[in-house]
Amino acid sequence: MPIILLDDPDSTLAMLRDSVATLGARADGAATFRRRRAAAVDLDPETWASMAAAGWAGLVLPEAAGGMGLGAAELVALAEALGRALLTEPFSTLAVFPSVLLGALDADIDALAEALIGGAVLPVLWQGLRGEVRPLALADGRLTGEAHLVPGAQSAQVFLVLAEEAGEPVLVSVEAASAGLRVHSRPGIDGATLGSVVLHDAVAGPVLARGAAVTDAFDQAIRMTRLALAAELAGIASRALEITVDYTSNRVQFAKTIASFQAVQHRLVDMWAEAEFACSSVANAATLADQPAAFAQAVLAAKARAGDAATAITRKAVHLHGAMGFTDQCDIGLYLKRAIALNATLGQPEELRLAFLDAERAA
Amino acid sequence: MHPEQQDWNALSDEDFRAIFRDWVDANCPAHLRFMRKQRPVFDEVAEWYHALARKGWLSPVWPQEWGGMGLNAAKHIVYVEEWARLGCPRIPDHGIGLTGPLLIEFGTPEQKDFFLPRILSGEHVWCQGYSEPNAGSDLASLRTSAVREGDEFVINGQKIWTTLAHCANWILLLARTDKDAPKPQNGITVLLVDLTSPGVVVRPIPNLREEADFCEVFLDDVRVPAKNVVGQVNGGWALAKAVLGHERIFLGAPSRPEYALTRLEMLAEDRGAFDDPAFRSRYAKLRLDLYDLGSAFERFAKVLREGGTLGADVSVLKLFCSELYQRITEETLAVAGEEARFYDDLPVGSGHVDAMNLFLDARAPAIFGGSNEIQRNILSKAVLGLPSR
Incomplete structure (x- = not known):
């Protein structure tokens, strides 16, 4: 079954x-998804704490800041x-994004980094309701404005804020x-709420960075987070395929398994091919991490490919589960919802592909 | 061993690439680059064939003791990539890619001594006699018969879709030697047949591109010496399957869609299509499909470079590549608008785009080498392990 093939000379990847x-076996992702959804919260505190305890919150935070300092492959x-x-x-949004953002700064980030590594939730306020970049206003050390699409807004201890001053x-x-x-919350399709955060003359902490250093840090954070999202999507795609192969190989109609029908077989092969391409596209991006221009393009390609693959595969997977796939009880629907999110x-x-094309044609 | 041969596999891929590219670029005639025709006949490319033969670079993977370069899979990939990048024409290569490797692995010493040098010299030009009118995807049902009479086999039957048979003088033939075999696969034999023998008639079949590159071959009481059997009588099926090793990766090499996309880009630039957001969106999808085909090709090439062998899953490249080639050429016809009514090439700036030629050419790769539906059948069993009942 498709997997992202990467060199693993010291078995770090295998250990991860x-x-x-191990955590998956203990935490039961599907049950956690449903529990979090029922509670209308933005994350499951117990699972988040386990992930932080394993060091994943600071996985890509530089070692100098107390993180694990690992790279794209890990x-x-x-x-x-x-x-x-x-x-x-x-x-991706609460561990990778703030880690890369903070790690890119030439500032004293020790306290924030320590909190992040310890499992504190530090969402970044930078987007408007349509996902556009939308800085808040900073004047006399006070913040005013609103940010949307904020993960972890209910659980946050500290927000990192993109603002504009002068x-x-x-x-x-x-x-x-x-x-x-x-904070206002709305239900997200993947069982976690998304927040809108409204600030009016709220007292800000000291300025961490200014000017080009800020945009550069955001570029890096967006890129690495997209890479993580692409990898997660590729994992969802592969697993949803496996589950569907298993289901159709056991479901019997007309005295035969439905996976023995050619119409179903060819669909499954096409799903497999999509998952293979998602995995090789993500692997390509991971191996280009030290070549900035090529990496930027490869990440756009990987996120687009894996996003298309995961959403298409999980849609088809729901279909191939028949009426069972349309029930909330069947886990395959959770993969679909997570893939969409x-x-x-x-x-x-589409947006990522056009960005790739624009960059290539401008070069 | 050829005097200019050396241990190419000891070089880095980069060094080998540079050496190979420099010589090919300097020696492949300009008028043969990026030919409109995918499968030129021998006479059209004879000078390039002989130049390669003189250099000792005609046959990349044959062992050096038989006059090949002895390239491993990694270096062979470089060879094929540079060949495509420089737009070198495909040469009639069934002798090099099919008959040669088969004889090197399964042939008698006499067969090797006789046939291999004649492939390298261009004296023997081979074609592949597998498909029949009623044995295409279901090749094992082939019926052309070979009946033993003393020291000879007498052959009767018909082959079809035999690429370049009209300019070949030898055919690698699969024939039925046991009609009663419990499995049809077990009654098939490989024979080396001289196409100039009495009883052979070759008739070209014009294809969609209005060119003759495949043929019918009729065999009527054709007598073939028994020493021209390769391997065991009735053991031909395994041989026919064995020759495709790492070469299967090349059925999915991105060179055709890559070339087609450059043509689409040229036409689109010239006709102002990039100003149309809908076209940009479709073009971006094709561009990224090509980019990701490169990543997927690399995933399998890496296996070969690290000394591994390819599984059935490599045919995902063939599926994706052939279908992408079709989609790119379909988009090119769409950009051509009313001009898609022309058969000949479309003028753009100072050059031409062979929009219709590519569109028609792109119909074939989804069929040859095992149709894409057959590939999906195989993948469903070999990779996904789907049940038969």
Whole structure:
């Protein structure tokens, strides 16, 4: 079955995959998904704490800041395994994004890094309701404005905030408990709420970075987070395929398994091919991490490919489960919902492909 | 061993690439580059064939003791990539890619001594006699018969879709030697047949591109010496399957869709199609499909470079590649608009785009080498392990 093939000379990747599988066996991703959904919260505190305890919150945070300082290959292996295990806590957006953002700064991030590594939730406020970049206003050390599509908004201890001061981008933090800060939540399709955060004259922490350093840090954070999302999507795609092969190979109609029918077989082969391509596209990106221009393009390709593959495969998987696939009780629907959510995070395939084309044609 | 031969596998891929590319670029005639025709006949490319033969580079994977370069899979990939990148024409290569490797592995010493040098010299031009009118995807049901009479086999039957038979003088033939075999696969024999023998008639079949590159071959009481059997009588099926080793990766090499996309881009630039957001969107999808085909090809090439062997899963490349080639050429016809009514090439700037030629050419790869539906049948069993009942 498709897997993201990467060199693993010292077995680090195998260890990461094993530890995810161990947590997956203990935490039961599907049950956690449903429990979190029923509670209308943004993450499952127990699972999140286990992930932080395993060191994953700081996986890509530089060692100098107390993180594990691991690279693209390790990130991909871990995220793929999370996808396979249906461990749906917001790893990419709440561990990878703030880690890369903070790690890219030339500032004192020790306290924030320590909190992050310890399992604190540090969402980043930077997007408007349609996903566009939308800085808040910073004046006299106070923040005003609103941010949307915020993961972990209910559980947050501290928000990292993209703001604008005197026409220049700045990055600051703000305590979640600050006066003048309110959170509204809406249910997300993957069983975790998404927040809107409204600030009115809320007191900000010291400025962490300014100007080009801020945009550069965001570029890096978006890129690595997209890579993690792509890997997770590839993992979801492969696992949903396996589940569907298993189901159709056991479901009997007309005295034969439905997987013995050619119409079903060819569908499954096409799903397998989509998953194979998703995996090789993500592997390609991971191996280009040290070549900035090529890496940027490869990540766009990988996120687009894996997003298309995971959403298409899980849709077809639901169909191939028949009426059973349409029930909330059947886990395959959870893979579909998770795939839709991750595919829609940080750019859908069409947008990413056009960005790839624009960059290539501008070169 | 050829005087210019060396241990190519000891070089880095980059060094080998540079050496190979420099010589090919300097020696492959300009008028043969990026030929409109996919399968030129021998006479059209004879000078290139002989130049390669003189250099000792005609046959990349044969062992050096038989006049080949002895390339491993990794270096062979470089060879094929550079060949495509420089737009070298395909040469009639059934002798090099099919008969040669079969004889090297299964042939008698006499067969090797006689046939291999004649392939390298261009004296023998081979074709592949497998398919029959009622044995295409179901090849094992073939009926062309070979009946033993003394020291000879007498052959009767018909082959079809025999690529370049009209300019070949030898055919590698699969024939039925046991009509009563419990499994049809077990009654098939490989024979080396001289096409100039009495009783052979070759008739070209014009294809969709209005060219003759495949043929019918009629065999009427054709007498073939028994020493021209390769391997065991009735043991031909295993041989026919054995020759396709790492070469299966090349059925999915991105070179055809890559070339087609450059033509689409040229036409689209010239006709202003990139100003149309709908076209940009479709083009971006094709571009990324090609990019990801490269990543998928690399995933399998890496297995070969590390000394591994390919499984049935490699045919995912063939599926994707052939279907992408079709989609690109379909888009090219769409961009051509009313001009898609022309059969000849479309003028763009100072050059031409062979939109219709590519569109028609792209119909074939989804059929040859095992139709894409057969590939899906195989993958469903060999990779997904799906049940038969």
